[in-house]
Amino acid sequence: MAGTDGSGSGRPVGSGSGLPSGSGSGLPGGSLPGVNGRGEGGSGGGRGAAVTGGGPLLLGVRHHGPGSARAVRAALEASRPGIVLIEGPPEADALIPLAADEDMRPPVALLAHAVDEPGRSAFWPLAEFSPEWVAVRWALDHDVPARFIDLPATHTLAWRARECVVEGTEPDEPEELVPGKEGGSGPGEGDEPGAREEGESGAVLPDLRGDPLAALAEAAGYDDPELWWEDAVEHRGAGDGDVFAPFTAIEEAMTALRETEEGGGPDRDRVREAYMRLRIRAAQREFTQGVAVVCGAWHVPALRHKVTVAADRALLKGLPRTKVEMTWVPWTHRRLSRAGGYGAGIESPGWYGHLFGAPDRPVERWLTKVAGLLRAEDRLVSSAHVIEAVRLAETLAVMRGRPLPGLSETTEAVRAVMCEGSDVPLALVHDRLVVGDALGAVPAGAPAVPLQRDLARLQRRLRLKPEAPERELELDLRKETDAGRSRLLHRLRLLGVGWGEPAASRGSTGTFRETWRLRWEPELSVRVAEAGVWGTTVLAAATARAEADAVTAQTLAEVTALAERCLLAELPDALGPVMRILADRAALDTDVGHLAQALPALVRSLRYGDVRGTGTGALAEVAAGLAERVFVGLPPACAALDADAAQEMRRHVDAVHGAVGLLGDAPAPGHGALRARWRDVLRTLSARDTVPGVVRGRAVRLLLDDGELPPDEAARLMGLVLSPGTRPADAAAWIEGFVGGSGGGMLLLHDERLLALVDAWLTGVPAEVFTDVLPLLRRTFSAYEPGVRRSIGELVRCPQGRRAATAAGAGAPGFAADLDTGRADAVLPAVRQLLGLGDDGGGEDGAGEACPADSTVRPVPSVLSDASDRSFLPGAAHPSDQSRPSDRTDPSDQSDRAALSDWADRADRGDRAGRVGQMSLVCPADRVERADTGTVPQDRAGNDTVEVDA
Numbered sequence: 001m002a003g004t005d006g007s008g009s010g011r012p013v014g015s016g017s018g019l020p021s022g023s024g025s026g027l028p029g030g031s032l033p034g035v036n037g038r039g040e041g042g043s044g045g046g047r048g049a050a051v052t053g054g055g056p057l058l059l060g061v062r063h064h065g066p067g068s069a070r071a072v073r074a075a076l077e078a079s080r081p082g083i084v085l086i087e088g089p090p091e092a093d094a095l096i097p098l099a100a101d102e103d104m105r106p107p108v109a110l111l112a113h114a115v116d117e118p119g120r121s122a123f124w125p126l127a128e129f130s131p132e133w134v135a136v137r138w139a140l141d142h143d144v145p146a147r148f149i150d151l152p153a154t155h156t157l158a159w160r161a162r163e164c165v166v167e168g169t170e171p172d173e174p175e176e177l178v179p180g181k182e183g184g185s186g187p188g189e190g191d192e193p194g195a196r197e198e199g200e201s202g203a204v205l206p207d208l209r210g211d212p213l214a215a216l217a218e219a220a221g222y223d224d225p226e227l228w229w230e231d232a233v234e235h236r237g238a239g240d241g242d243v244f245a246p247f248t249a250i251e252e253a254m255t256a257l258r259e260t261e262e263g264g265g266p267d268r269d270r271v272r273e274a275y276m277r278l279r280i281r282a283a284q285r286e287f288t289q290g291v292a293v294v295c296g297a298w299h300v301p302a303l304r305h306k307v308t309v310a311a312d313r314a315l316l317k318g319l320p321r322t323k324v325e326m327t328w329v330p331w332t333h334r335r336l337s338r339a340g341g342y343g344a345g346i347e348s349p350g351w352y353g354h355l356f357g358a359p360d361r362p363v364e365r366w367l368t369k370v371a372g373l374l375r376a377e378d379r380l381v382s383s384a385h386v387i388e389a390v391r392l393a394e395t396l397a398v399m400r401g402r403p404l405p406g407l408s409e410t411t412e413a414v415r416a417v418m419c420e421g422s423d424v425p426l427a428l429v430h431d432r433l434v435v436g437d438a439l440g441a442v443p444a445g446a447p448a449v450p451l452q453r454d455l456a457r458l459q460r461r462l463r464l465k466p467e468a469p470e471r472e473l474e475l476d477l478r479k480e481t482d483a484g485r486s487r488l489l490h491r492l493r494l495l496g497v498g499w500g501e502p503a504a505s506r507g508s509t510g511t512f513r514e515t516w517r518l519r520w521e522p523e524l525s526v527r528v529a530e531a532g533v534w535g536t537t538v539l540a541a542a543t544a545r546a547e548a549d550a551v552t553a554q555t556l557a558e559v560t561a562l563a564e565r566c567l568l569a570e571l572p573d574a575l576g577p578v579m580r581i582l583a584d585r586a587a588l589d590t591d592v593g594h595l596a597q598a599l600p601a602l603v604r605s606l607r608y609g610d611v612r613g614t615g616t617g618a619l620a621e622v623a624a625g626l627a628e629r630v631f632v633g634l635p636p637a638c639a640a641l642d643a644d645a646a647q648e649m650r651r652h653v654d655a656v657h658g659a660v661g662l663l664g665d666a667p668a669p670g671h672g673a674l675r676a677r678w679r680d681v682l683r684t685l686s687a688r689d690t691v692p693g694v695v696r697g698r699a700v701r702l703l704l705d706d707g708e709l710p711p712d713e714a715a716r717l718m719g720l721v722l723s724p725g726t727r728p729a730d731a732a733a734w735i736e737g738f739v740g741g742s743g744g745g746m747l748l749l750h751d752e753r754l755l756a757l758v759d760a761w762l763t764g765v766p767a768e769v770f771t772d773v774l775p776l777l778r779r780t781f782s783a784y785e786p787g788v789r790r791s792i793g794e795l796v797r798c799p800q801g802r803r804a805a806t807a808a809g810a811g812a813p814g815f816a817a818d819l820d821t822g823r824a825d826a827v828l829p830a831v832r833q834l835l836g837l838g839d840d841g842g843g844e845d846g847a848g849e850a851c852p853a854d855s856t857v858r859p860v861p862s863v864l865s866d867a868s869d870r871s872f873l874p875g876a877a878h879p880s881d882q883s884r885p886s887d888r889t890d891p892s893d894q895s896d897r898a899a900l901s902d903w904a905d906r907a908d909r910g911d912r913a914g915r916v917g918q919m920s921l922v923c924p925a926d927r928v929e930r931a932d933t934g935t936v937p938q939d940r941a942g943n944d945t946v947e948v949d950a
Contacts, residue, residue, distance in 0.1 A: 056280050056284065056292070056303075057075070057079050057081060057290060057291065058251065058293050058300045058303055058304060059072055059075055059247055059292060059293065060250050060254065060296065060297030060299070060300040061131040061295070062131075062229070063130065064336065065352070066353075066355040066356035067355075068131040069134040069356055071131075071247070072131045072138075075247065076135065076138050076292060079292060080142075080289075080290075081289065081290040081292035082144065082289025082290050082291065083146070083147065083283050083286075083289075084135050084136075084144055084145070084292050084294065085146075085148075085280060085283055085291060086135050086148050086149065086295075087150050087294065088110065088148035088149070089110065089153040090149065090152050090279075091148075092112075092124075093147050095328055095447070096146050098442070098443055099133075100140040101445070102443075103442070104441065105441040106126055106127050106133055107125060107127040107128070107330075107331035107333060107335075107349075108126055108328050108329065108442055109123045109331040109522060110126070110326060110328060110329075111123055111327050111525060112124075112157065112324050113157075113529050114322050114323065115322075116322070118532060119526065120157055121157070121526050122153060122157060123331075127352070129353055149276050149280065149295075154322055155321055158322040212297075212298060213225040213228070213229060215257060216253055216257075217229070227402075230406050231402055233246075255300075255301040255304075258298070258301045271316065272299075273303060274313075274316060275312075276293075276295070277307060278313070280293060281309065326447070327442075327446050329442060329522060329525040330441055332438060332439050332440070332468040333349040333353075333436040335522050348435065351434050353436070354433075363410060364386075366433075367386050367389045367413070370418060370429055370433060371386050371418065373433060374418055374419075374428075374429070377425070377428065385417050388417050389413040389416075390413070392416060393405035393413040396409040411426070411429075439467060450532065451529075451537065455528060458488055462481060462485050462488060464488070466499070468520060470518070470519040471517075471518055471519075472516070472518075473485070473515070473517075473518055474505070474513070475515070476512060477512045477513065477514065487569055489516055490570075491541075492538070492542075494542045494545055494549075494565055494569055494571075495531040495534065495541055495542055497528055497531060498524070500518045501516065502517075503515045503517045543571050544574075546574035547577050550577060551581065553581075553585075555594060556594045557597040557601070559582045559598075560598040561601050563602065563619065566578055579619060583622055586598070592629075592637040593649070595626055595629055596630055596634075596655055598626060599626050599656055600656075602622060602626060602659075603623055603659040605619055623659075623663060627656070627659070627663060628677075631677055631681050634653075635684050635685060635691075638685060638690075639688075641695075643692075643733075646692035646695060647694060654698065656678070660674055660675055679706070679708050682699040682708075683699070693734035693736075694737035697721075697733070697734040697737025697738035697739075698738070700714055700737075700738055701744070701747075711753075714754070715757065718738065719757055728772065729769070729772055731761060732776040735758060735777070735780060736776050736777075736779065739754075739758075744784070745781075745785065745792065749788060749791050749792055
């Protein structure tokens, strides 16, 4: 009923109605006039009976096609039947009146699920442009009965379950039962769509069951069946032809195609068609004003075929059955665009909806929508762009011999004219318009499980509306409404309803703030129905599910994670049983890795519990006991580890270190001085030779970061490890543990002693083992920020730029105890000009008059002494303003010298080009002349040495 081609095969389709027309179509009907683009029927209002020969009016359609929808509406208006029969599950007959409710908004879907197993379910999606939806709405608007006539869902779901048992598989997700997709050998269950088979003559023929329109397109001379369908049906112009003629033509074409089938088609198709025939006969006996049937075009020949009632009933004997419930659920255009799973397999539902809803000039209206979208995204798109895009699309259609521009022509026109050849804005157009984010709605009176009703009540109370587009939601847990939203989302996650996923907050990182990424998907309705077995309310269901998950959890980490989720969801009734299971598991588990994995989740739970006001005394007791067991067992567990195990143990050490820092010294009575004891464990790890180098290096780094290890001691330990007596592989592992991860690059950047040690060791690694340690070093340094890597490279590349070691007892060369004020003074004149201070005071103290003898940096000339030349600088005084702010400090004092010394260092290292704002200063190493009056000095080649980009 949804998302298939004319056969109902479940194949991804384009728009259309299953009603080919137009000259040269290769169909039995020849040139077939039909309805116009506005869905208005032509003449021949009384031809319905003549076409059908007194039988039912069979309207073969292509599902989810605007052309089909328009044609069906015109045919029903012309024939005025006494009842409308629609391909779909008969259990949904009672739900048809809800389609007229003002709160019902397509796209929607019929959901059927087994009562005893809600996860075994199926969907029948319907969009506004679906022929079935149009038929339902026409019947309701004209007070005409409407019924579904396909095989009941009670048999369909049971049949599917039996096939899974026979095949030894389990259905992973609800099925989208569309016409033809239920066939036992249809696409997805047998041959792939579009597969080819050998005919009697040896010619390769299309798989008629999988894609009958491909055969029709091939007969018409088209390589692409979608392109043929769009030209033959969707782009048909207005005319006065018979509104029933297209249905007659498609019936003849499908009859010819089905005659080539061997054995009459798949078993399930024959069963379905037998049930449909029985329902049609019953309707003909009940209604004398005529019967109209809207079904997939592939089924029309079988429904017209004369078969005895006894034969049809014989096919239906012994069918499996199960008790089912049905309801309406919201659907989305994004789901309609997916061929597998729940999708209907149409690629452009937004485009199809536009074709169905546009009263005239669909191309112009579509390109106007595109322009509006791009303008909303701050793209420069004018009316001239729209006019030119329309012209280009029409020109492309003429060049390709098409009656009207289609989606391909309009897309190419948008790319060329509005997107300037870029695919980036075009992807936005495809996502927002071609597919779209439309989310349907169903009335409150639709049948639902009690859990679904409680969820809807909570959504209304918390003002948390389900929406198809993904969006971020910032929550402040100090506010009652936001705290309620957080509880609801966490409880739904416990129940397996993934409406929201936690995301990293871009603002505050406090525990009182949460960020969620929300998107409502149609299958979540199935998840809610499945979760209904745990309780009738969200709170009761989440509590029962948490208790059951704690019993079935396999590892200690799973139980601790569950305890954390119970606190986040505020499930006090579930937290007690979970904590008892957690205490039992922790007492029996002797694996230090498991204990280290479990501890961080427990500590996070304590923090979240504090924020939410939940009692966490029992949790603190378990966490403290777990930490003490980790302290005792970690040193022995770090011995004799291979490389992979050592990396995993390093991650455990990091996790425990963070957890102990959050846990505090005395989280529970009888457990004190936890941080001091943890530091003792780190010292033990850093000193043992049996501990892998990556773990020893990490222990030293953690002690250094906490201020428990003096920098001199850290440098001494690194020097010992990097001594020639240490194997290069062990030394590389130690370096990875020490400077790897967050902040390691900055540590090397700001402590030149450590960088010099690493540099000296690396240059001394023998060539034969260098290739062995290179992967470890590359993995370590590749994790640094690009700017940090670049700065480290500059330090290593320009060793002459490092400071000379002047302090007694200094370690590695390049480290000084104090700042070099003389070199800082060298840049003061330029800084005065940048700050708009002029030269006052610069010559009095002699700052900048000369460079130190050992420096390669020359005094920077005062090239902007004229106020008019520096008026563009930030903070520069206007030429007419002769006053100077009284609170402006003299940058030549000692504090400013200290602040500017780093700049002098960079210049001394050879990085002599520094850009500040719009200014670039270049200081050549050979000679710079000082100019006091704004004259630009030149070097020996006559080139300007100061460049000003105003």
